[in-house]
Amino acid sequence: MSRRKKLKYSMSIIGLLILILGVIMLLPMAKAYHDHDPAIYKAFFLTSVCSILIGIFTSYGFKKNKDITLRPSDAYTLLTLGWIAASLLTALPFLLSNFSPTPASAIFESVSGLTTTSSTASSASRFPESIILYKALLNYVGGLGLMLLLIAFLSIDRNSQTLARLEAAGPRLIKLTSKMSDTARIIYATYAVFTAAEFLLLMLFPKMRAFEAFVNSLTSISTGGLFNKSFGLYHLGHWYVDIVISVFTIIGSVNFLLYYFLIKGKLKKFFANIELLWYIKFIVAFTLIIAVILYGFDTFDSPFRCIKASFVQVTSTISTTGIPFYNYSTWPATAKLLLTALAFIGSCSISTGGSIKIIRILIYVKMIYRGFLKRAHPRLVVPLTIGGKPVEAPIVSAVSAFILAFIGIFILGGIVLSFSGLYVGEAFSTSISMLSNSGISFSKRFMTGDYSCLSGSFKLFLSLLMLLGRLELFPILILLMPSFLKKDN
DSSP states (O other), X not given: OOHHHHXXXXXXXXXXXXXXXXXXXXXXXXXXXXXXXXXXXXXXXXXHHXXXXXXXXXXXXXXXXXXXXXXXXXXXXXXXXXXXXXXHXXXXXXXXXXXXXXXXXXXXXXXXXXXXXXOBSOOOSSOOHHHHHHHHHHHHHHHSOHHHXXXXXXXXXXXXXXXXXXXXXXXXXXXXXXXXXXXXXXXXXXXXXXXXXXXXXXXXXXXXXXXXXXXXXXXXXXXXXOOSGGGTOOOTTSHHHHHHHHHHHHHHTSOTTHHHHHHTTOHHHHHTOHHHHHHHHHHHHHHHHHHXXXXXXXXXXXXXXXXXXXXXXXXXXXXXXXXXXXXXGGSOHHHHHHXXXXXXXXXXXXXXXXXXXXXXXXHHHHHHHHHHHHHHXXXXXXXXXXXXXXOOHHHHHHHHHHHHHHHHHXXXXXXXXXXXXXXXXXXXXXXXXXXXXXXXXXSXXXXXXXXXXXXXXXXXXXXXXXXXXXXXXXXHHHXXXXXXXXXXX
């Protein structure tokens, strides 16, 4: 099959993505029009119209070439270029509306939105609501992955398994149905139901406006955490709002394939999932430990407040949502260290959360344990199992490579950022914040996710870290290897 045909097919897929993003922009455009904000309205109008026209034009040959089968190298290329194209396109409204003064700032905003990092390059004390809505929508479509969005709503079954597997956040993606497109629709239907449920629960809070409830719902389930105090939400701190948001960040950070078992009434299969069990254990254990630390240092005046503060901040961190419910920069150093560890661990696979993932941590720990046993007893045969099931050698190798690469890029990111004038602690905290897509920083300066003080080149570097974290390193790293483009490994 000719490379030209594959290129046309890939361009048509990217065109469909551009088309969908252009349609999505109509909603914040309508909001800007309603709020009588002509500059932002015009920016969304121009970008949306151009995106729809370009999308229609470039996707023209999709049906004609949809029988093409992509190799892994082609799929990696398509996935990476799709995210880059989406990032550049969605940056235009920020730039054209003068919300972002420079292209680097605009790209940072768009990448931050799509990767659910939800940091900002703007120092504005209050964002226009149309921009808030736009970033929330970017969180929502980027949460489960751009390619999964296409698979759910378009018929690309021939390559859907390959694309979904590469973008899935975790070691493996299993089809629930015979067609990956049907599996993707089940995931998105579940996604929408949870979003609607959170919206209704938040609307029970008397002071919550419908707009605030809607934005919070979009950004909680997507683990984006956009709508924090720096973006104009004044209800954080009330126990009901904090708990509802925290619960749905947990829901969004759990493997979405497991909810299918709940729908089917297979409760035992849902609660027996080893990754889910350990995720709950991590949340409970870290909540109790940090609560004891907070109480011991008199951070809050009652045990209940310590437990509540610990719970919401632990769930925000491990789910990589990154909402600063409290000014945790003033918390004891031990508590901040434990939260940093949670930022590395991250959420469950096949979820909207980021970072290393629970399942990879479990596999890696078992691999280390097996190594110790083999050292003590060389002839001992110790199979590596998770939940009673053997883990295949290629998966073990991939997990090991991922964790080592993740740590390596984290260290490299911290070193590079130290040249920006940041203190060492700030540099490395920012590095894990971007790479884990949490947007949470343990330095006081960046606690609210405002990185407007950095220069354009470092904002672009942070954008790269965010993309690397969201695409789980390898699609971008492998694409940079010339040998990979010549043959599949």
